[in-house]
Amino acid sequence: xxxxxxxxxxxxxxxxxxxxxxxxxxxxxxxxxxxxxxxxxxxxxxxxxxxxxxxxxxxxxxxxxxxxxxxxxxxxxxxxxxxxxxxxxxxxxxxxxxxxxxxxxxxxxxxxxxxxxxxxxxxxxxxxxxxxxxxxxxxxxxxxxxxxxxxxxxxxxxxxxxxxxxxxxxxxxxxxxxxxxxxxxxxxxxxxxxxxxxxx
Numbered sequence: 001x002x003x004x005x006x007x008x009x010x011x012x013x014x015x016x017x018x019x020x021x022x023x024x025x026x027x028x029x030x031x032x033x034x035x036x037x038x039x040x041x042x043x044x045x046x047x048x049x050x051x052x053x054x055x056x057x058x059x060x061x062x063x064x065x066x067x068x069x070x071x072x073x074x075x076x077x078x079x080x081x082x083x084x085x086x087x088x089x090x091x092x093x094x095x096x097x098x099x100x101x102x103x104x105x106x107x108x109x110x111x112x113x114x115x116x117x118x119x120x121x122x123x124x125x126x127x128x129x130x131x132x133x134x135x136x137x138x139x140x141x142x143x144x145x146x147x148x149x150x151x152x153x154x155x156x157x158x159x160x161x162x163x164x165x166x167x168x169x170x171x172x173x174x175x176x177x178x179x180x181x182x183x184x185x186x187x188x189x190x191x192x193x194x195x196x197x198x199x200x
Contacts, residue, residue, distance in 0.1 A: 001041060005176045008183040009041045013089075015186040016042075020088040020112035024099040024157055026149055028127035029117040029166045030174060031093040037175035039091035049094045052080050061095070070097075078104045085111040096149070100156050109161075113185070115178065116160035121147060123168055161185060 001009070021038070023031040032048055039046035050061050053076055057064050064073050077095060081104055084092060088111060098104050099114065108114050125143055139145050157163075164181045166174065 001172070001176065005041075005179055008179050012179060012182045012186060013042050013044070015190055016044075016089050016113070016182075018088045020085050020090050020092050020108075021182065022085075022092045022094055022099075022108045022112050022114045023117055024094050024108075024114055024160055025096070025117040025166070026119065026124060026146070026153065026157075027096045028124040029119045030127070030171070031117055033171050034117065034166070034174045034178060035091050035093040037171045038178055041175055041179060042091065045090045047084055047090050047092045049077065049081055049084065049092060049098060052084055053077055053095075056080050074101055074104075077101070078107070082107050088112060096153070099160070100153055105156075105159065113162065113182070114160035115162045115164060115182065116157040117166040117178075118154070118157065118163055119166040121150065123166065 021042075021044075023035050023038075025031055035048070036046050053064070053073075054060055056079075057076060059067070061073070064076065074097065077098055078101055081092070081094065081098060084090075085107055092112075094104075094108075099108065099116075105114075121143070124146055128142070128146070162181050162185045164174075164178050167177075169177075
């Protein structure tokens with residue numbers, strides 16, 4: 001990490017206060033991989049929402065879906081994310097459907113900054129095909145399923161505070177891009193708040 005990025009990371013860490021940086025996006029966008037690098041650079045804890053859900057349910061996410069269905073999984077997910085958000089500052093990688101839930105989205109916005117890792121279909125498919133555990137891949141046409149998710153979810157992910165395009169770069173390179181985006185957003189927000197308080 002170069003000196004400019006280190007300065008930006010220090011500024012982000014200062015401006016984030018006790019808030020959570022929540023990474024949102026589709027599976028394969030790099031939320032967990034980039035999130036870990038980001039947390040390391042900012043000297044913050046990294047939390048993976050799916051791991052927390054599995055710990056709470058004492059079973060894998062795929063099995064929760066099979067045993068109880070998606071509505072029950074979303075209820076558990078919202079509950080776990082709400083609990084996690086009470087203990088910032090931290091970097092949180094959310095599941096692909098978490099931000100789609102309006103209640104969960106509101107909780108994230110009340111307690112932190114949401115950053116959408118958007119990605120092109122070809123990159124997503126390359127990445128998800130490397131993991132046989134993805135429930136999506138049990139479908140005969142996973143690309144069609146992914147395109148459908150893009151159509152339905154991207155307009156909602158666009159409600160995130162920040163958007164960063166996930167590219168075919170190293171995790172460290174992507175973490176640097178995310179730090180710059182966070183620094184730009186938080187600095188602008190801080191300046192805006194400063195102006196507001198001066199005019200008050």
